[in-house]
Amino acid sequence: MKIANLGFPRIGRQRELKFALEKYWRGELTQAELVQVADELKRTHWQWQADAGVELIPVGDFAYYDQVLTLSATLNALPARHREKDSQGNLLPICLDTLFRVARGRAPSGHQACAAEMTKYFNTNYHYQVPELYEGQQFSIGFEQIFDEVTQAQQLGHQVKPVLLGPVSYLHLSKTLSSFDKLSLLPSLVKTYAEILQRFAAQGVTWVQLDEPVLGLDLSPQWQQAVQWSYAELNKELNSEQNGSKGNKINLLLASYYASIAHNQAWVSELPVAGLHIDLVTAPEQLSLFASKLKQDQVLSLGVINGRNVWAADLPAISTSLAKLVTELEDRAWLAPSCSLLHTPVTLETETKLAPELKAQLAFAKEKLQELKDLRVLLLGENSGRIDDLITANLSLRKLKAQAEDKAVTARVAALTKGDSERNLAYGERIKLQRASLKLPLLPTTSIGSFPQTPAIRGLRSRWRKGEITESAYQDQIRQVTQDSIKRQLDIGIDVLVHGEAERNDMVEYFGEQLAGFAFTEFAWVQSYGSRCVKPPLIYADVSRPTPMTVDITSYAQSLTSKPVKGMLTGPVTILHWSFAREDISREMIAKQIALAIRDEVVDLERAGIRIIQIDEPAFREGLPIKASDWDDYLAWAVNAFRLSASGVKDSTQIHTHMCYSEFNETIAAIAAMDADVITIETSRSHMDLLDAFEDFHYPNDIGPGVYDIHSPNTPTEDEIVALINKAATKIPVKQLWVNPDCGLKTRTWDEVEPALKNMVAATKTLRRSLA
C-alpha cells in the first residue's frame, strides 16, 4: 500500500521563496541566486516526503509564481505581448522573466506589458494566472523546467511522479481572446501532452499524475466527451509501438479533488487510466462507488487526509472505514491527502506559541505526511506499540474538542429571529435619509480601505511583536500613519475617506487575533498568489467579540476631519472562508457566530459617530460550492450571515460591502439580497465587463466599480479613468455610481497611489461638470 502525495507547498517553512522572489524583482538578487533558493527548497521538500515514506515524489508542484502559469509556458502558450523578440523579430525562448512579465507586467529583464488576469482556483483562496488562448492556437513544448526537475530529483535518488494539470481542466480554466469554442484547441493540446508524457517516459518515469478537478463540476456532455476523448487519445499515444521503445511504460493517475465526482462515475470508471484519485474528505460516499467499479489492474488513490484544513486526522476512524477495502485491494489502494497540500501551511515544528492542547490537535503539510504513515501502520497492523499510542492520542484529542462550547454564544444564536437580519426600512427609503445626512456630491469618490503597508509599518509591527517597542509606542506610530493617510486623502480631495488599515497585518488575521474562539500562528503561511501569502487564523471554539476591535483607530481618523470616514470591517463569510475552521459544527453556525461578533462592532462604530461602515465580503463568491445543486443552501446562509452583521444600525447609517476576483452573473440575485446600501467591486481588469451582471439584473442599490487596476504599477491617466467611468455610466444610472479604485492599495507604494488617486478625482470632477 503506497503512501502518495499530490503536491507539497513550495513557499518554504520561513517563506524563503517569497523573500527571494521579491529581492530578485527589486534587483537585490541575481537570477542564479533565486534559482539556488528554489533548488534548495525543492531538495528539502522532496527529502521530507521521502522520509515520510512517500515512494513516488511529486515533481512539477513547484512553481516560481504559479503552477498554471508554468504549465502555460511548458505548453508554449504564453501571451505574445510578454515575449521578447530578437532583431529579426523572432520570438526568443521563454525564460523565468517571461513568466514574471505575464504575472506582473514587468520583470528585471524585457519590456513592460499589461499583466495577465489572475483568478481564484476553484473554491480556494489560491489564485492562478488565467491562460489566454486564441483561435487556431497550436501548442508545443516551450519550457523545460519540469523535465529539469525530474532529472534533479532522480539524481538525488528519488523515484518521481510528475504532476500536471490535465488538458481538459487547463482548457476549462483558460479564457479565449475572441469568441470561439475552446474545445477546438483540444487536439493540439492533447498532442502536446502526449509529447510531454513521452519525454517523461524517456526520462525513466513510470507514473504521471494529471489533475482534472473539472471532474467535480456539472460538466456538459461536450466537456464529458472532451475528457473521454483526451484520455483515450493519450492512452493510444502511450501504447503505440513506435513510442513504446523510447522509454518506460507510463501509468497515468487521474486526480480529482475539491468535490465529489460520483455524478460522473459511470464514464470516469471507464477511462483508460492506471489509477484514479478521489477526494474522500469532501465526499466520503464516493469510496464504495469507485472501489466497486475499479478494474483489476487499476489503482485507487484514497484522499483521506484533509489537504484543505489543519486539524489532525482521526486516524483510528479512518482506518476502520478503510479496513475492508484495503484488504480487498491490497497494493492497489494508495493512501493520500485529499488534494495537493498547497493549501496547508508547511510545518507545525516552527510554532512555539500555540497552546499545547491546541497544537496537539493540528497537522500541517509535513505532519500530514506522517499521518499517512501512521494510517498505514494502523491499517496493516504492523507495530502494535505504535498503534496503542495512536489510539490513546486520538482519545485525548476528542476530550479537548469538547471544550469548544461557549453557552452564551450558542444561546444568542438560538434566540435569533428573522428580524435580526433585516434593516428597518427598504433601501429606497434608507438612501434618502443617508443622502440627506451625508450630503455627498454626484459620483462620490472613495477607496476600498487599505493604503500602502510600507516596510516601515511592517517593520514597526514586527518590532512590537518581538517586544522591542511598547504597546503605546506602537499605537502612537499607527496613529501617525493614519493621520498621514487622512491628510493625503484630504489633499487629494476624496469625498469618503478611509483610515487606511495600517494597524492590520491582514484583513482576516487581524480580526482573528481579537475574537474569542480564534487562535493564530507564527508561521502558518499559505500561498495566495505569486509571492503573496496569508496566515489564516484557526477557529477552534465558539466565536464572540470580547472588546471593540476597530473603534479606537476609526474614531481617531474621524476626529481629524469633518468628511465621513468609512469604518472598515471584514464580513462573516470572508472571515470564515479565509480561516481554518473547526469541523464539529456547521459552517452556517460558525458564520452566524462571527456575524454576531461583527454586528457588535458595527453597532459600536455607529455609536462612536461613524456614519458609513464597509463590511468586506471578497470571499463571498469563492465560498460558492462547486456543484450548482448546493448553491441555494450556501447562498441562503451566507446572505443571512452578512445581513445579520449589517442590520443592527439605524437606517441613516450607510452600509457598504466590497467584493473582488468575482464573476457576478451566477450570484447577482444573492448579492442584491445582501441589501448593502453600496457595493464596491473590482472591475477594471475586465474593463467594466463585470458590471453587465448588475446592468442585466437592474441592481437597485449603489455601485462603485473599480476605475483603475491597482495590480499594475503603471499610473492610470485621467482620460483612461474618464473612459472607464463613462463606460460604467452606460450600464448603471449615474446617480447610483460611486468612483473608487480596485481594492488592495496595501500592496502598492504611495508614489504609485497618490498620482493615481489624483487622476481619479480629476476625472470625476471633469465628469461632474459635463453631467451637471
Ligand SMILES: Nc1nc2c(c(=O)[nH]1)N[C@@H](CNc1ccc(C(=O)N[C@@H](CCC(=O)N[C@@H](CCC(=O)N[C@@H](CCC(=O)O)C(=O)O)C(=O)O)C(=O)O)cc1)CN2
Ligand atoms: N486573508 C486574505 N486573503 C486574501 C486577501 C487578503 O488580503 N487576505 N486578498 C486577496 C489575495 N491578495 C493578497 C494580497 C496581499 C497579501 C499580502 O500582502 N500578504 C503579505 C503578508 C501580510 C501580513 O501578514 N503581513 C504582516 C507582516 C508579516 C511579515 O512578513 N513580517 C516580517 C517583517 C516584514 C518587514 O520587516 O518588512 C517579519 O516578521 O519578519 C504584517 O503586516 O504584520 C505578504 O505576503 O507579504 C496577501 C494576499 C484574496 N485573498
Ligand code: MET
Ligand atoms: C481582498 S478585498 C480587500 C479589501 C480591503 N478593505 C482593502 O482595501 O485592502
Ligand SMILES: [Zn+2]
Ligand atoms: Zn477586494
